[in-house]
Amino acid sequence: MTTTIYVPCDTTARSLGADAVAARLTRAAERLGVAIQLKRNGSRGLFWLEPLVEVETAAGRVAYGPVAPTDVDALVDAGLFEGRQEHALALGDIEAHPYLARQQRLTFSRIGLTDPLSLEDYTARQGFAGLKQALALTPQAIVDEVKASGLRGRGGAAFPTGIKWQTVHDTPAAQKYIVCNADEGDSGTFADRLVMECDPFMLIEGMTIAGLAVGATQGYIYLRSEYPLAQAMLDEAIARAEAAGYLGENILDSGHAFHLEVRLGAGAYICGEETSLLESLEGKRGLVRAKPPLPAIEGLFGQPTVVNNVLSLAAVPFILDQGGQAYADYGMGKSRGTLALQLAGNVARGGLVELAFGTTLRELMESFGGGTRSGRPLKAVQVGGPLGAYLPESQWDTPLDYEAFAAFGGVVGHGGVVMFDDSVDMGAQARFAMEFCAVESCGKCTPCRIGAVRGVEVIDRIRAGDAADDNLVLLADLCETMVDGSLCAMGGMTPFPVQSVMKHFPDDLTRPQAEGGR
Amino acid sequence: MSHPTPQPADTALAAQLQAVIDQHAARPGAMLPLLHAIQAQHGYIPDAAVPMIAEALRHTRAEVHGIISFYHHFRTHPPGRHVIQVCRAEACQAVGARALEAHVKSALGVDYHETTADREFTLEPVYCLGNCACGPSLRVDDEIHGRVDAAGFDRLAAQLSATVVEVK
Numbered sequence: 001m002t003t004t005i006y007v008p009c010d011t012t013a014r015s016l017g018a019d020a021v022a023a024r025l026t027r028a029a030e031r032l033g034v035a036i037q038l039k040r041n042g043s044r045g046l047f048w049l050e051p052l053v054e055v056e057t058a059a060g061r062v063a064y065g066p067v068a069p070t071d072v073d074a075l076v077d078a079g080l081f082e083g084r085q086e087h088a089l090a091l092g093d094i095e096a097h098p099y100l101a102r103q104q105r106l107t108f109s110r111i112g113l114t115d116p117l118s119l120e121d122y123t124a125r126q127g128f129a130g131l132k133q134a135l136a137l138t139p140q141a142i143v144d145e146v147k148a149s150g151l152r153g154r155g156g157a158a159f160p161t162g163i164k165w166q167t168v169h170d171t172p173a174a175q176k177y178i179v180c181n182a183d184e185g186d187s188g189t190f191a192d193r194l195v196m197e198c199d200p201f202m203l204i205e206g207m208t209i210a211g212l213a214v215g216a217t218q219g220y221i222y223l224r225s226e227y228p229l230a231q232a233m234l235d236e237a238i239a240r241a242e243a244a245g246y247l248g249e250n251i252l253d254s255g256h257a258f259h260l261e262v263r264l265g266a267g268a269y270i271c272g273e274e275t276s277l278l279e280s281l282e283g284k285r286g287l288v289r290a291k292p293p294l295p296a297i298e299g300l301f302g303q304p305t306v307v308n309n310v311l312s313l314a315a316v317p318f319i320l321d322q323g324g325q326a327y328a329d330y331g332m333g334k335s336r337g338t339l340a341l342q343l344a345g346n347v348a349r350g351g352l353v354e355l356a357f358g359t360t361l362r363e364l365m366e367s368f369g370g371g372t373r374s375g376r377p378l379k380a381v382q383v384g385g386p387l388g389a390y391l392p393e394s395q396w397d398t399p400l401d402y403e404a405f406a407a408f409g410g411v412v413g414h415g416g417v418v419m420f421d422d423s424v425d426m427g428a429q430a431r432f433a434m435e436f437c438a439v440e441s442c443g444k445c446t447p448c449r450i451g452a453v454r455g456v457e458v459i460d461r462i463r464a465g466d467a468a469d470d471n472l473v474l475l476a477d478l479c480e481t482m483v484d485g486s487l488c489a490m491g492g493m494t495p496f497p498v499q500s501v502m503k504h505f506p507d508d509l510t511r512p513q514a515e516g517g518r
Numbered sequence: 519m520s521h522p523t524p525q526p527a528d529t530a531l532a533a534q535l536q537a538v539i540d541q542h543a544a545r546p547g548a549m550l551p552l553l554h555a556i557q558a559q560h561g562y563i564p565d566a567a568v569p570m571i572a573e574a575l576r577h578t579r580a581e582v583h584g585i586i587s588f589y590h591h592f593r594t595h596p597p598g599r600h601v602i603q604v605c606r607a608e609a610c611q612a613v614g615a616r617a618l619e620a621h622v623k624s625a626l627g628v629d630y631h632e633t634t635a636d637r638e639f640t641l642e643p644v645y646c647l648g649n650c651a652c653g654p655s656l657r658v659d660d661e662i663h664g665r666v667d668a669a670g671f672d673r674l675a676a677q678l679s680a681t682v683v684e685v686k
Binding site: 011012014015016048050070130177183184185186187188189190192193225226228229264265266267268280281282283284285286301330342343344345346347351352373374382386416418419420421424429432436440442471 | 546547548549550551553554575584585588589590591592607608609610611612613616644645646647648649650651652653655657661662663664665676
């Protein structure tokens with residue numbers, strides 16, 4: 001009898017030695033003469049347990065983790081191939097683990113269960129069911145279903161996806177485009193990467209449905225160059241989907257065409273901004289465009305273009321398969337459906353947590369995250385990437401909801417939650433916000449290009465005790481100018497983390513810095 | 519004014535570049551795929567490529583230069599045998615990236631955008647590798663490493679230096 005063993009293949013598992021674990025398991029099986037089939041599944045997103053090895057048994061999968069390469073022989077000796085659970089790393093059925101059991105996984109329902117490149121695995125778990133539904137509907141009916149779901153753009157701006165699609169649908173053109181924004185540059189986020197590495201057919205399906213809805217026959221995935229594994233997985237998945245008739249000139253013999261191609265970015269954070277991304281796709285410098293015209297009307301190569309984040313498009317197959325209402329049944333207020341939260345930074349149990357909108361930040365950080373990795377008290381948390389405010393403890397009871405966060409000047413953004421313990425120097429974090437903007441500004445507008453450089457200088461003077469009070473006034477003024485005067489969110493939101501440090505952690509900003517504190 | 523006769527090496531380089539350019543020039547928005555293909559082949563964008571790309575894509579040389587220099591990923595000088603990117607972003611900062619960054623610089627004896635004297639390593643900063651729950655992270659060529667501390671980096675660097683150079 002052949003035993004199936006799962007060893008995840010995503011970037012995080014591999015960054016912690018999953019390939020070496022897989023190689024050692026293979027050698028151990030050969031040594032013992034045990035017949036195994038090693039399957040490289042996606043990660044389940046419980047990153048503190050990676051590499052998470054699972055063994056298929058008569059009673060279901062049995063998990064072990066975190067498994068270092070040097071643990072393998074001892075685990076095998078303790079009966080891993082038979083699914084015995086005496087070893088200290090044995091976890092039993094991982095789906096019963098509260099971290100997973102308490103989640104509401106709609107978009108991420110398959111990750112970790114399947115071989116990401118297996119069409120058979122994908123279709124066995126509702127894969128392409130949404131596409132088949134869509135092929136039986138009119139374009140307008142597809143758009144209506146997405147509207148009914150209440151889905152809002154998951155890239156951060158939270159614009160209603162259905163309305164964006166309607167605009168492209170209603171704009172006549174010979175050629176329209178679907179562009180997937182996979183330039184996941186925010187620190188603390190990895191949900192897009194997980195979709196692309198662990199369930200790439202879901203993104204392909206979502207983009208194909210978008211193409212049918214608006215009448216676009218060409219799609220591009222603009223992927224950041226920092227994700228080499230995602231590129232390899234997507235390229236292979238696209239080739240397999242084409243070969244099986246899910247992409248190409250005649251999708252599933254419907255007469256509809258949709259072509260898809262991955263385009264690689266080149267290390268520019270600004271290209272996550274949609275108009276800058278379009279410039280980059282056209283082969284230019286990634287300079288931000290003034291809006292209007294909206295990309296939905298004049299987008300890629302001047303044609304009507306849907307630009308959606310990976311997670312927005314990945315939510316679409318579920319919506320078409322189960323109906324917009326099934327998705328809208330989750331969530332609160334105007335934030336419908338689920339949010340892919342990513343616990344990162346100084347966190348004991350980091351990973352992906354998909355939940356309906358409305359959970360509080362504290363609940364997330366404590367009962368899922370388990371506090372800090374260092375064991376020291378939590379001091380600040382940055383939600384929504386490098387342009388998001390640093391939140392002090394008084395704001396941790398806010399429910400995760402677009403409107404609730406906006407009410408105090410916070411952003412949910414792409415759902416990244418970066419935790420910091422009490423050893424953090426918040427003055428250094430404020431300085432970094434400006435430094436990052438200086439490195440990554442596209443340079444088109446003055447408040448961002450010059451403001452960020454001046455911001456670093458002013459913060460340095462404050463931290464050096466050089467006319468600190470005057471310079472704090474200057475910094476407040478500079479922040480206001482950048483917020484009001486910048487062309488896009490890069491310069492317009494860089495002040496958010498700085499202002500939050502000025503407001504909530506003022507002592508850190510003015511306290512003389514330690515040597516090498518920057 | 520007399521022009522220097524092209525050296526055989528230059529002719530070979532030009533032929534290689536032209537082949538890549540011809541392969542990609544007709545694609546919509548060909549510039550980035552083209553630059554990626556050249557960098558994948560040579561490790562950097564040779565100066566000789568600039569006028570050739572300009573000609574093929576009907577740009578000025580200044581525009582091509584502007585595009586290459588806009589993107590952090592593209593380099594105009596040959597890198598060392600391995601490119602090491604240290605993540606400088608917030609999630610890694612929260613778990614010691616600043617200390618790791620200082621250690622890597624002093625261990626290699628170079629700053630960012632520099633190459634070690636033995637041409638083994640080029641050091642670059644990177645702003646997020648998407649491994650944010652398991653930092654500090656760094657990337658060596660196409661491999662990502664997680665939870666890297668100073669000792670872990672030293673082991674990694676020793677392993678990489680010990681790898682025998684493949685003779686082609």
